[in-house]
Amino acid sequence: MPLEWTPALATGNDAIDAQHKELFDRANAFAKTIAGGGEQPDAESIIAFMDDYARLHFADEEKLLEAHAYPEMAVHKAQHAYFMRNLANIERTYAAQGASEELTELLYRHITSWLLAHIQKSDGAWAVWLRGR
Numbered sequence: 001m002p003l004e005w006t007p008a009l010a011t012g013n014d015a016i017d018a019q020h021k022e023l024f025d026r027a028n029a030f031a032k033t034i035a036g037g038g039e040q041p042d043a044e045s046i047i048a049f050m051d052d053y054a055r056l057h058f059a060d061e062e063k064l065l066e067a068h069a070y071p072e073m074a075v076h077k078a079q080h081a082y083f084m085r086n087l088a089n090i091e092r093t094y095a096a097q098g099a100s101e102e103l104t105e106l107l108y109r110h111i112t113s114w115l116l117a118h119i120q121k122s123d124g125a126w127a128v129w130l131r132g133r
């Protein structure tokens with residue numbers, strides 16, 4: 001099921017929203033490749049992109065929240081760390097076992113389910129908090 005960007009997911013920060021949209025686009029392109037039934041996508045390059053992009057995005061988001069003294073900052077950073085730990089576990093599995101359909105689907109589910117839930121709940125909470133200041 002593709003991720004669909006809607007205005008309800010917007011945080012009000014153009015840079016953060018653009019990064020979220022890019023993550024959705026990449027996850028959807030990945031899903032399309034999986035659904036196509038062709039060759040397995042290059043898990044290594046997908047993992048590398050997600051690792052790099054997530055670090056960049058999380059750093060930008062955390063910088064924004066720290067600048068505004070967001071009171072739930074520690075919880076938010078812990079959620080980011082959780083995502084990165086899971087991604088690292090997937091990377092270790094790939095290194096040990098190589099690409100597989102199961103690994104590809106695990107990677108996609110991890111990215112999409114976590115990303116959507118995080119943007120809806122956690123990012124939505126700080127967006128409301130920032131608008132109220």
